[in-house]
Amino acid sequence: MAKETKDFSAISGLPDELGIDDDLSKVGQVLSIRRDTRRYGKPMTIVSGFEMDRAEMKALASELKRRLACGGTVLDDEIELQGNHVERARDILDELGYQVA
Secondary structure (H helix, E strand, O other): OOOOOOOHHHHHOOOHHHOHHHHHHHHOOEEEEEEEEOHHHOEEEEEEOOOOOHHHHHHHHHHHHHHHOOOEEEEOOEEEEEOOOHHHHHHHHHHOOOEEO
16 A cells, blocks of 8 residues: 655745655654564564655665664565664664654
8 A cells, every 4th residue: 555745845845955754754654663572582673654655665674674783574565674773773763754643
């Protein structure tokens, strides 16, 4: 199921060059981060609550994996990261402009 991106520049009346769509779409979604345990007791960090298309989620997952130096994937509209990175992922997402509950 593809999620559509919203056109906030039409609402705000600001030019597209300012990139207001990206900033407002980040603020409009509240993400949640939780720790889960997988096979053999391995910790996983799950980030959910995204309202973006899969390509954007994959790009964000790549950025998180790079900055956290871990593996991970995008499954069922969630980003799964290998290891317990709840606090560090929260800090990175805050830095990138996302709201984290």
